[in-house]
Amino acid sequence: xxxxxxxxxxxxxxxxxxxxxxxxxxxxxxxxxxxxxxxxxxxxxxxxxxxxxxxxxxxxxxxxxxxxxxxxxxxxxxxxxxxxxxxxxxxxxxxxxxxxxxxxxxxxxxxxxxxxx
Numbered sequence: 010x011x012x013x014x015x016x017x018x019x020x021x022x023x024x025x026x027x028x029x030x031x032x033x034x035x036x037x038x039x040x041x042x043x044x045x046x047x048x049x050x051x052x053x054x055x056x057x058x059x060x061x062x063x064x065x066x067x068x069x070x071x072x073x074x075x076x077x078x079x080x081x082x083x084x085x086x087x088x089x090x091x092x093x094x095x096x097x098x099x100x101x102x103x104x105x106x107x108x109x110x111x112x113x114x115x116x117x118x119x120x121x122x123x124x125x126x
Contacts, residue, residue: 064083068083
């Protein structure tokens with residue numbers, strides 16, 4: 010995930026802040042984001058000795074409580090599912106377009122941009 014460090018936020022206008030966020034979003038890699046989320050999920054799964062899919066079922070039934078870790082876990086698991094689905098859809102689009110041919114490098118960049126939107 011992209012990291013933004015703002016040192017003198019009082020000197021930055023709202024427009025500049027929005028532009029900075031937009032640039033970070035556009036330069037980020039959906040695959041990098043997915044990998045970061047997966048690592049966070051793995052840490053929680055190891056900590057609580059439970060797979061995320063099992064956790065989310067129990068959490069939705071109200072069996073896990075409302076600890077901050079559990080709220081965080083549910084949030085990043087939802088992000089994981091959404092991002093994985095968007096990446097899969099983008100890859101399917103590329104596969105259909107190229108039908109077995111290797112796409113040029115420019116297409117890979119377009120696919121990454123399509124996933125981000």
